[in-house]
Amino acid sequence: xxVLTQPPSASAAPGQRVSISCSGSxxxxxSNVVNWYRQIPGTAPKLLMYSNNxxxxxxxxRFYGSKSxxxxxxxxxxxxSEDEADYFCAAWDDNLNGLxxxxxxxxxxx
Amino acid sequence: QVQxxxxxxxxxxxxxxxxxSCKASGYNFTAYYMTWMRQAPGQGPEWMGWINPSSxxxxxxxxxxxxxxxxxxxxxxxxxxxxxRLRSDDTAVYYCARVRGLGLDYWGQxxxxxxxx
Numbered sequence: 001x002x003v004l005t006q007p008p009s010a011s012a013a014p015g016q017r018v019s020i021s022c023s024g025s026x027x028x029x030x031s032n033v034v035n036w037y038r039q040i041p042g043t044a045p046k047l048l049m050y051s052n053n054x055x056x057x058x059x060x061x062r063f064y065g066s067k068s069x070x071x072x073x074x075x076x077x078x079x080x081s082e083d084e085a086d087y088f089c090a091a092w093d094d095n096l097n098g099l100x101x102x103x104x105x106x107x108x109x110x
Numbered sequence: 111q112v113q114x115x116x117x118x119x120x121x122x123x124x125x126x127x128x129x130x131s132c133k134a135s136g137y138n139f140t141a142y143y144m145t146w147m148r149q150a151p152g153q154g155p156e157w158m159g160w161i162n163p164s165s166x167x168x169x170x171x172x173x174x175x176x177x178x179x180x181x182x183x184x185x186x187x188x189x190x191x192x193x194x195r196l197r198s199d200d201t202a203v204y205y206c207a208r209v210r211g212l213g214l215d216y217w218g219q220x221x222x223x224x225x226x227x
Binding site: 002004006033035037043044045046047050051056088090096097098099100101102103104 | 145147153154155156157159169171172205211212213214215217218219220
C-alpha cells in the first residue's frame with residue numbers, strides 16, 4: 001500500500017557509498033519536503049533526515065539527502081556495519097491530505 | 111529527556127475494538143501534535159492521523175475515517191488511539207510519534223495488536 005517507491009534492497013562494501021532512491025508524484029514529493037527514517041528490525045523508526053537534506057543532532061554527515069522534482073535520494077558514504085538497517089522515505093501528500101511512506105530499503109554491508 | 115511510552119500488546123477478535131495509549135514525558139505535551147502510525151510485517155509505516163493535544167483537534171487518514179478515534183488527556187500527558195471493527199489485516203505494530211516541524215522526531219516503542227479468531 002506504500003505510495004512512495006523505494007528499491008527493496010541496497011548493498012555495498014564497508015567504506016563504500018550506497019544510494020537509496022524514493023520516487024513519488026507531483027502531489028507528494030513534488031510539492032512537499034521529504035524526510036527519511038532509519039529502523040533497526042524490531043525497534044521503532046528514528047528520524048534520520050528532515051526537510052530533504054537536514055540532519056537532526058547526532059546524525060553524522062556521512063548521510064546526505066537530496067530532492068529533485070518528484071524524486072528524492074539518501075546517500076550513505078563511508079559505509080559501516082552499524083548502518084545496516086531499513087530506511088524509509090516519507091512526505092506529505094496534498095491529494096490524500098496525509099503522510100505517505102515508502103516501502104523501505106534494507107541496506108546490507110557486504 | 112523526551113520519552114513516549116506505549117501500552118502493552120493486545121489480542122482481539124475480529125469485530126472488536128482496541129485502544130492504545132501513549133504517555134509522553136520530558137516536554138510540554140500540549141506544544142506538539144501527536145501522530146499515530148502502524149506497520150505490518152515487512153512493510154513501511156502507514157499514517158493513521160494526528161491529534162493536537164492542546165485543542166483536541168484531529169486529522170484522520172481517509173482509509174480509517176469512521177473506525178479510528180484519537181484523543182488526548184492533558185492531565186496525564188497521554189494520547190490514545192482507538193480502532194474499531196477490527197479485521198485480521200489490522201494486525202500490525204502501532205506507533206505514536208511526536209510531530210516537530212516537518213518530521214516525527216520521537217517515537218514510542220510500538221504496540222503489537224493481533225487480530226485473530
